[in-house]
Amino acid sequence: xxxxxxxxxxxxxxxGATGTANALELKGVSKYFGALAALSDVDITxxxxxxxxxxxxxxxxxxxxxxxxxxxxxSTTGTIRFFGEDITQFPPHERIRRGLRRTYQxxxxxxxxxVLDNIFLACVGxxxxxxxxxxxGRDDALMAxxxxxxxxxxxxDARDEQVATLSYGQQRQLEIAMALAGAPRFILFDEPAAGLxxxxxxxxxxxxxxxxxxxxxxxxEHDMDVALRVAESVTMMHNGRxxxxxxxxxxxxxxxxxxxxxxxxxx
Amino acid sequence: xxxxxxxxxxxxAVTAILAAILIWxxxxxxxxxxxxxxGKKKVFLNALFNGITLGGLYFLVASGFTLIFGLMxxxxxxxxxxxxxxxxxxxxxxxxxxYWLLAFPAAFIVVALFGILLQLGVFRxxxxxxxxxxxxxxxISIIMADLMLWGWGGDFYNISAPSWLSGPLETILxxxxxxSGDLVYLKYPLVRVVIFLAAVTIGVGMWLLLxxxxxxxLIRAGVDDRDMLSATGARIQLVxxxxxxxxxxxxxxxxxxxxxxxSVAPGEDIRFLLASLVVVIVGGMGSIPGAALxxxxxxxxxxxxxxxxxxxxxxxxxxxxxxxxxxxxxxLMGRS
Amino acid sequence: MSVFDPVEASHAAPSDGRSxxxxxxxxxxxxxxxxxxxxxxxxxxxxxxxxxWTFILGLIALGLMFLGGYGGMVSLAQMSIAGVGGYMVAIxxxxxxxxxxxxxPWYVAIPIxxxxxxxxxxxxxxxAVRTEGIYTIMITLAIAAAFFYFARxxxxxxxxxxxxxxxxxxxxxxxxxxxxxAFYYLTLFWAALGYLVVLYISRAPFGLALQGVxxxxxxxxxxxxxxxxxxxxxxxxxxxxxxIGGILLTWQSAQISPGTAGxxxxxxxxxxxVIGGMRHPVGPFIGAFIYVIxxxxxxxxxxTLGLAGERFQLLIxxxxxxxxxxxxxxxxxLWDRLRExxxxxxxxxxxxxGP
Numbered sequence: 001x002x003x004x005x006x007x008x009x010x011x012x013x014x015x016g017a018t019g020t021a022n023a024l025e026l027k028g029v030s031k032y033f034g035a036l037a038a039l040s041d042v043d044i045t046x047x048x049x050x051x052x053x054x055x056x057x058x059x060x061x062x063x064x065x066x067x068x069x070x071x072x073x074x075s076t077t078g079t080i081r082f083f084g085e086d087i088t089q090f091p092p093h094e095r096i097r098r099g100l101r102r103t104y105q106x107x108x109x110x111x112x113x114x115v116l117d118n119i120f121l122a123c124v125g126x127x128x129x130x131x132x133x134x135x136x137g138r139d140d141a142l143m144a145x146x147x148x149x150x151x152x153x154x155x156x157d158a159r160d161e162q163v164a165t166l167s168y169g170q171q172r173q174l175e176i177a178m179a180l181a182g183a184p185r186f187i188l189f190d191e192p193a194a195g196l197x198x199x200x201x202x203x204x205x206x207x208x209x210x211x212x213x214x215x216x217x218x219x220x221e222h223d224m225d226v227a228l229r230v231a232e233s234v235t236m237m238h239n240g241r242x243x244x245x246x247x248x249x250x251x252x253x254x255x256x257x258x259x260x261x262x263x264x265x266x267x
Numbered sequence: 268x269x270x271x272x273x274x275x276x277x278x279x280a281v282t283a284i285l286a287a288i289l290i291w292x293x294x295x296x297x298x299x300x301x302x303x304x305x306g307k308k309k310v311f312l313n314a315l316f317n318g319i320t321l322g323g324l325y326f327l328v329a330s331g332f333t334l335i336f337g338l339m340x341x342x343x344x345x346x347x348x349x350x351x352x353x354x355x356x357x358x359x360x361x362x363x364x365x366y367w368l369l370a371f372p373a374a375f376i377v378v379a380l381f382g383i384l385l386q387l388g389v390f391r392x393x394x395x396x397x398x399x400x401x402x403x404x405x406x407i408s409i410i411m412a413d414l415m416l417w418g419w420g421g422d423f424y425n426i427s428a429p430s431w432l433s434g435p436l437e438t439i440l441x442x443x444x445x446x447s448g449d450l451v452y453l454k455y456p457l458v459r460v461v462i463f464l465a466a467v468t469i470g471v472g473m474w475l476l477l478x479x480x481x482x483x484x485l486i487r488a489g490v491d492d493r494d495m496l497s498a499t500g501a502r503i504q505l506v507x508x509x510x511x512x513x514x515x516x517x518x519x520x521x522x523x524x525x526x527x528x529x530s531v532a533p534g535e536d537i538r539f540l541l542a543s544l545v546v547v548i549v550g551g552m553g554s555i556p557g558a559a560l561x562x563x564x565x566x567x568x569x570x571x572x573x574x575x576x577x578x579x580x581x582x583x584x585x586x587x588x589x590x591x592x593x594x595x596x597x598x599l600m601g602r603s
Numbered sequence: 604m605s606v607f608d609p610v611e612a613s614h615a616a617p618s619d620g621r622s623x624x625x626x627x628x629x630x631x632x633x634x635x636x637x638x639x640x641x642x643x644x645x646x647x648x649x650x651x652x653x654x655x656w657t658f659i660l661g662l663i664a665l666g667l668m669f670l671g672g673y674g675g676m677v678s679l680a681q682m683s684i685a686g687v688g689g690y691m692v693a694i695x696x697x698x699x700x701x702x703x704x705x706x707x708p709w710y711v712a713i714p715i716x717x718x719x720x721x722x723x724x725x726x727x728x729x730x731a732v733r734t735e736g737i738y739t740i741m742i743t744l745a746i747a748a749a750f751f752y753f754a755r756x757x758x759x760x761x762x763x764x765x766x767x768x769x770x771x772x773x774x775x776x777x778x779x780x781x782x783x784x785a786f787y788y789l790t791l792f793w794a795a796l797g798y799l800v801v802l803y804i805s806r807a808p809f810g811l812a813l814q815g816v817x818x819x820x821x822x823x824x825x826x827x828x829x830x831x832x833x834x835x836x837x838x839x840x841x842x843x844x845x846x847i848g849g850i851l852l853t854w855q856s857a858q859i860s861p862g863t864a865g866x867x868x869x870x871x872x873x874x875x876x877v878i879g880g881m882r883h884p885v886g887p888f889i890g891a892f893i894y895v896i897x898x899x900x901x902x903x904x905x906x907t908l909g910l911a912g913e914r915f916q917l918l919i920x921x922x923x924x925x926x927x928x929x930x931x932x933x934x935x936x937l938w939d940r941l942r943e944x945x946x947x948x949x950x951x952x953x954x955x956x957g958p
Contacts, residue, residue, distance in 0.1 A: 070825060096827035108822040110815055121815055124808045125826035131836060132808040142808075178826065342737050344744075397737045398677060402877055402927045405870060409920035417914070537866055541748045544741050552738065578756050585749030589730060592742065596733035 021084030023048040023186045023216050024069065029078030031064050031240075038064040039075070039240045048083070048186070052218045053231035055251070061240035062220045063105060066188045070102040071095045083185065097126060099185030103175045103192060105220075111164040115155055118163055119177050120146040126182030145181070153177040153207055169200035176207060187217040193226045205229055228252070296444055305575070312440060312453050314574040315567070320459040322566025323466035324528060327521035328539050329546040329558045330473060331514030337553025338486060338510050340397045341390055344404040347540030348411035349515050353378045353522025354531035355415060358424045367429045367527075374519035382515025386508050408536065416533050426526035432458040462524050469517070470559055477555060486510060545584055549591045551601025560599055638791055647783040653899065655786050655855055657891045658794035663848035664876040664887035665797050666841030672881035673810060674837045675817035678731065679869045680743040683750040684724045684842045685849025686864025690754065690761060691716035692770060692850050693859050699769025700762050709773040717846050724842020725835060732834040747869040755861040766860030770853050781854065790851055794888065797844050801884040804840075813837050874923050880933025889934050897922070 024046040031039040039061045046052050054062050068075040071092035080088045087095050110118050123142045124130055136143040150159050153173040158166055163174065172192055179187050189208075193201050201223070208219070208230045221227035227234065227248075234251040236244040244257055251257055293315070297308045305311065332346045343349075356377045357370035385407070393399050427433075435454040444450055477483035485506055525535065542565065550561025565584050572580030591599060642650055663685045671677045696712035698704040705712075727746050731739045754761040772780035772789070780789050804810040812833055815823045820830045853859045862868075871894065879890025901915050930936045 072821060072825065091829070092824040093827050093829045096825060102825055104822070104825075108819055108825075110818055110822075112818065113811075113814075117811065121808075121811055121823075122826050124812065125823070125828045129808050130812060130828060130833075133804050135803060135807045182827070340737065342741055344740075398740075399927060399931060401677075401737060401740055402873075403924065405873065406920050406924035406927060409870070409874075409916055409923065413914060413916040413920060417917075541745065541866075544745050548738075548741060548745060578758075579753075581752040581756065582749065585745065585752070588745055588749075592730045592733055 021048075021081070022046060023050065023083060024218070025081040026069070027079050027081075029065075029068055029075045029080060031061075031068055031073075032076045037240050039068065042078070042240075042242055044235060044242065046186075046216060046218065048216055049214050050216045050233060051231045052216075053227035053234045053248075054218055054220045054237060055222075055224070055227060055234060056237035056243070059239075060237040062237055063190055064240070065237070066102055066190055066218075066220070069095075070100060070188060093125075099183060100188070101179040101181075101184040101186070102188040103179045103190050105190040105194065107171050107175070109163045109171060109174060109178075112162065114160050114162055115166070115170075115174055116146055116150060116159050118174060119149050119181060122146075122178035122181035123149070149177040149180055152180060154203065169196050169203075172196060172200070172204070173207070176204075180211075184215060187215065189217055189219040189221075191220050191222065193221060193223055201226060224252075293440065296450075309451075309453060310574060313455075314570045316455055316459070318567035318570035319563065320463040320528075320566070321570060322563040323463040324521060324524050324562075325539075325542050325546050325566050326470060326559050326562035327466050327524060328518055329543040329550075329562055330470065330555055331517035331521075332543040333547045333550070333553055333555065333558045334473075334486075335511055335514040336547065339390070339394075339507055341511075342397065342401045342404065343514075344401060344540060345385075345408040345411060346404075346514075346518055346543055347536035347538070348408045348415075349378050349382065349518040350522045350525065350539045351415060351531065351533075351536040352381065352411065353519025354426070354526040354535065355419055355424070355522070356519065357523030358426050358526055358531055361426050361523075367426065367432075370426060370523045371520055374523045375516040378519025378522070379512040379516035382512045383508060385515075386511040390511070391504070391507075408540070412533065412536055415536075419531075421533055424526060424531040425529075426523060426531070428458040428527050432461060436460055458527060462527070466524075470555070473555055482506070482509075545588045547598070548588050549598060551598025554598070554600045557598055557600030635795075638795075642784040642787055650787040651783040651855070653895055655783075655790045655851075657888065657895045658790035659848050659851045659855060659891075660872070660875055660894065661879075661888035661891035662790075662794050662797050662851070663845045664872050664879070664891055665794075665801060665884055666844035666848075667872055667876045668879075668881045668884055668887045669801055669804075669844070670837055670841045671876065672883070672886075673805060673813045673817065674834060676731065676834060676837070677740050677873070678727070678743040678838070678841070679740060679873055680724075680727045680731075680747045680750075681841065681845045682869040682872050683747045683864045684720050684727070684845040685852060686750065686754070686859065686861075687723045688716050688720040688846030688849030689770070689853030689859040689863065690767070691719045692853055693767035694760060696770070698767040700767050703760065703762055704767065709775075713850065716850060717843065720846030720849065721839050721842045724845065725839045727842075728835040728838025731838070732831055744866070744869070747864070748866055751861050751865050754864065761861070764861065766858060766863070768858040770857055770859060772854040781857070786855065790855075793847050793851060797847070798884050798888070801844075805884075809833075809836070871919075874919065876933075878923060878926050878933055880930075880935035882932050883935050886933050886935045893922075893934070894919070 022045050024044065026042055026044040029039060029042045030037060042061075042065065044065075054065070056062050067073050069080055071087075071090060071094075075088065078088070079086055082095065082098060082100055085098065087098065087100075090098075110121065113121070120136070120143060123146045124132075127142055129142060147159075150156055153176055155170060155173055155177065158170055163171065166174065172195075176189070176192060179189070192208075193204055196204060205226060208217075211217070219227065219231060231248060234244075234246060234248050235242060236251060236257055244251060244254055246254070292308075292311065302308065328346070328350055331349075332343060335341055335343050335346075353374040357374040360373035361367050361370040389403055389407075390400055393403070434457055436457040438453045438455055440453045475483075477487055485503075521539070522531065525531070525539065529535075546558060546561035546565050548561075549564060550557030550559070564587060568584045568587055569580060572583040576583065595601075641654065645654070663681055666684075667678060667681045670681075692712055693700075693704060695705050695707050695715050696709060697706050707715075727743060730746065731742045734742065754766070755764055757763065774780075778785050780786055805814070812823065812828055815826075816828065816830050816833050823833075824830050852863065856863075875890035875894050876887050877890070878893055879888065880886035897918060898915065901918050905914055905918070926933055930940075932939070
């Protein structure tokens, strides 16, 4: 992955921050829609290279959590720190430019463009060429990193296909490629495995496990198998609150969790 | 109200002070320094009342526009043409029957029917495609403008108010004091006062209809959440039709009012379309109280502008619009 | 903005090994050659009035096509921006109103005019993008009206109702650029340049991102794009096209007055872009050609048919409505459908989608 760094925070700021700070630090984050609390008083701390799974039933607030962290909509209360920097008030693009990435559960791809163009757009978005009036040349660095990402997510065969013609599984892979554009420091994966076939699922796990080890992420996942294979720590959410945190083994053995979540799966 | 005071104490204080100054300027006998500063009180009062009554007229046009927009997301750029059509129809009817009052229902019915025709024949076929609908309304306004020019020519028509309304109204407001010590009272055209009161009545009626009746609830629900409405099924088409007809009819009535205040002529369609646009942008799209506030502001700005800074009277209204867009893009009463 | 969908797949990468010269479709050679030798065939009126005017209006509408087709923002202020360009050339350059005109040389006046027009366009964009979707059309219409009234009432700078006359192009290279053939080439040059630049930018990062913003602003934001800045920048670029068109328009009639940038002309630009089609930059020029032909000859045609010549507006209105009703993508939409019916084009290898 070609490191295409971006303005926004200076290098020294970043280096200073990365040394000590956590990748993500949420304190008292709540999100209300009218009177409805989709998230209430959430505290989460994730270390820079940590891989965390977020589990929970529908409506537990997992996607809302992502939306608050990535800035799709602002949280009602609380503070969010990204590598030490307070990003609570930042618009989404400023957060992305600082190295945060996310994928979407619903497909938000550009269906009229090709696979390569979608990834290229993602690469441009975190580069300085966002406003470039010049078409990429043959040896364009951004185009090269886009081509590279096509390979990372195993989409070589579909490189020049229009996204509208891709299979569902391929669209999920493309979604991941777009989150890997530029120099991500931390990624939020929103149910990347949902709706995939077993083969596609193992391909996905392979991609996630193969990510550079310094790259931390949070993954929302319904499928315990996927979650436990890629994550080293687990956060359980329930009704917009953090319910349990621990290692995969602890969570699996926790009787409360089993009653609430795993038990439901078996029965 | 108390909520507003609690949340914005400074703004509330400023508003209160301004209101107090205004009330004093309306009722007090002006000291000579004030007259030296901004001219005669009579001019000021006339501008004030002309602004308010013009605001009433703008409200009639803009409330239909904003209602149609709020419910159907249809930016009806032919709204000015509906206004002009109402003016011509009202003129013809008043001439034919000799009854000024009859011009109003006639204009309402004819323009409302025309609106029904538009909704059924055109807009219903492209529901949800707001840009295409807007383009269609531009086409319709071009065609209507030319057809009306064809039919009525380029002349100015004035719809004359009946004799019982044509005199001035003696008000209780003092404009100045003669040397003899007699007080001079402001005289104001009765017809403007009556029409303004009618506009207020219509406005209050609309507000009551929207807030106190079942059909009004349905319409407001539709403005807030259009998806919810489509779930209720076929009857929503009737509501759409009714609202479009009513909004168009209001524009028709406004045409008669405009023809009485001023005149009916080619070009007035554009003028009133623009007025509606600015009123609705300032007041907040889809909001009836917003339309009332916006209409009042724009009416006053236009009249005071033409009295106190005649060169840039029109520009003043647009400055207000730009200011609102810059600081409160959803409009004064609009929800973000 | 369903009118302009679906979007063509534009490709960011050079797709094959042929040189850029070889990749130019045959149609371009044919049209280009025809346009270049036009002065040998066509008369002065044709060159100056028909083609000159077509290129100018096409260029102004091209900015709207860029905003609307790629950015999903339909602005009615393009003609006002063109008007600002024309006015500024008259004010800073030379005109018959020498009490106001500063008489600066063209190489100072024209850049100033372009910059001011672009600032005006940027400001318009900044106001318009604060609200979403269909409000844009209302806000830009109101801004267009504001400019018209302001120019009409301001005598200090804009010389009020009568505006400026005697605004002429500079005698560069000893050529009288208002000579029909010279003016033809002048307008052809800028129109062609504008067309090619828009086509090029549509596949450059800025253009691709703009199309992304149109289709899915939320996603673009999550890819690191400042959606608002991108939209405003699109207005700035569109304003440059309009300003060039506005200066040419002023030179063509040698005058500029509030009526040039009135509400009628503002809507005409939209009509032109919609009739031609907003999916491809050739659309505005097709639309402008049809508009100019109708405007020039419809009156005669109507009179021969026994109708009053003034019914021109009716004709334009009906043509516009017919297009919006039956071919939302304009003439190029119709053309694409025709081509789809005849299967793929053997020369360019493309199907229904635009190049």
